[in-house]
Amino acid sequence: MSRTGTTRAPFDPAALFKALFLATIAVFVLVPLLATVLGGFKSLGELRVNPFGLPQHWEWQNYADILFSARYWQLLRNSLIISALAVTLTLIVASMAAFAFAHVRFYGSSMLLSYLTLGLLFPAATAVLPLFIKVRDLGLLDTYFGVALPQVAFSLAMSVLLLRRFFKDIPYELLEAALVDGCSYIKFFRYVTLPLSRPILATVGTITFVNSWNAYLLPLVMLNTDALYPWPLGIMVYQGEYSSEWHLILAFITLTILPTVILFLLAQKHIVAGLTAGAVKG
């Protein structure tokens, strides 16, 4: 791609324009985020006159009250349980299916695979009413599984496709040699395929986790008890209760997006790879 020349001109108008453009966009992205974090440190009165700047009085109390409340931790716990269920089940179920599709030739294989990929074509919202009735009839309404199982089902299509593509690249000779040595397919899956596939498992796990952690519609429909709410539902309830006490709401928002931001900084590579490789739902 374009290389800036070897001699660096101090006043390159193109470079100046570029820097200004990037700075504008950076401000556009950063200001709402910073105002949210800082807003949590202000009193309501100060927020009204000074929403942009640094707080004159750092009100640590706003954050402390939330951090020491059982409510905040309960929301995170619920979200974590649901996401962990979704990630674990997706990884197990999808990698098994992907293994069968990648390494076993059987009649109807491509037909079954296209059947699964139908899931890429439409969002969960289209069938959410019948899904609600199905979950209710299964007795899973108001349980973690009632949210996690449909999430797994809807993430299967993408997960199986990504995993299968990766599994197929594992040299066939490896499987052949293992089988000659008396290793079974299942042992091969457990001791060769899975360990070799850590990067793609991490990617699929990350996509599923982020989708499940951030999900709103499915938990909204499937859960009725406050005690089971994941954080996106909880924060909406919180906002309803403290409708215009923005300093508290902003502190609450900051603390609930904190885990996502930390995870993002820790696992950037997998998140970017995963979400750009497989973000049909986005």
Next chain:
Amino acid sequence: MTVARRIASSPAIGVAEAPFAPIAVRGPRWDGRFTVLILFLPPALLLFTLFVVLPIGEAAWYSAFNWNGFGRPTNWIGLDNYRFVLETRAFWLALRNNGLIIAVSLAIQLPLALALALMLAERFRGAVALRMLFFMPYILAEIATGLIFSFVYDGDYGLVASIWRTFGAEPPHLLASTDTAMLAVLIVIVWKYFGFHMMLFIAALQGLDKSLVEAACIDGATRTQTLRHVVIPLLYPTIRLSVFFAIIGSLQLFDLVMPLTRGGPADSSNTMVSFLYNNGISRMRVGYGSAIGVILFVICVTFAFTYKRWFMRDE
């Protein structure tokens, strides 16, 4: 003996056809393959069928009833639910809003993402940090994003209000007016999603064959010419993919709208899914809501197939 066992067992199994089997080591492989198939496939197929395929079929069935979800559906009304949906003004508003979202994505978001990608695909100090910063909104939950911006737009405490006040003007309540609510939502959509498209383009740019660009340089092409005639054409597959994501994303947009406007005021900022939620789910009108779902399903699938056929034939 192994052959005999295979012959004996194959009619009963019926799934695994022999002609595909490689010739070496038959016995253990045969058993292994069968076990894999009966153990590894059913969980995925079962979950997928139960929670994805059946509900779509049932939506089509329920949409022919006037039903509140309790007991069995008995009140058959044929296609009336579809007629009711199509006669609702809010449905057409929602459809128009989805169209607007797509238009803004194509006209503003994608060019912005492409321009940023071209700038940030080069290596310079801070490039990676900027990429991460621009990608950050995409990983935030839509609910959190919506709440952050309902603060930004708030007429009393928000950032917009404060800017208005410095100029001595009466702060507007952007989200509370039918004229501006959808506009405000559109800005948030650009804020949240341009980074995702930018990352798609950066990934594509990094995978480009550098020799083509170098060849253009040697042949004396200017930077603009290289960009227009070499780089952008090489990006067409990614642009098509990006457009696809933008359209599918618009059709399922919901979480972002709820904290901002809940689709209001007066249905002016509903999307298809928030319309479905407000009119079908929150009132448990199963038949009516299913009809909306089926319409959305048909739109998504028709779009996906036509788009794939017309624009993504080679992928």
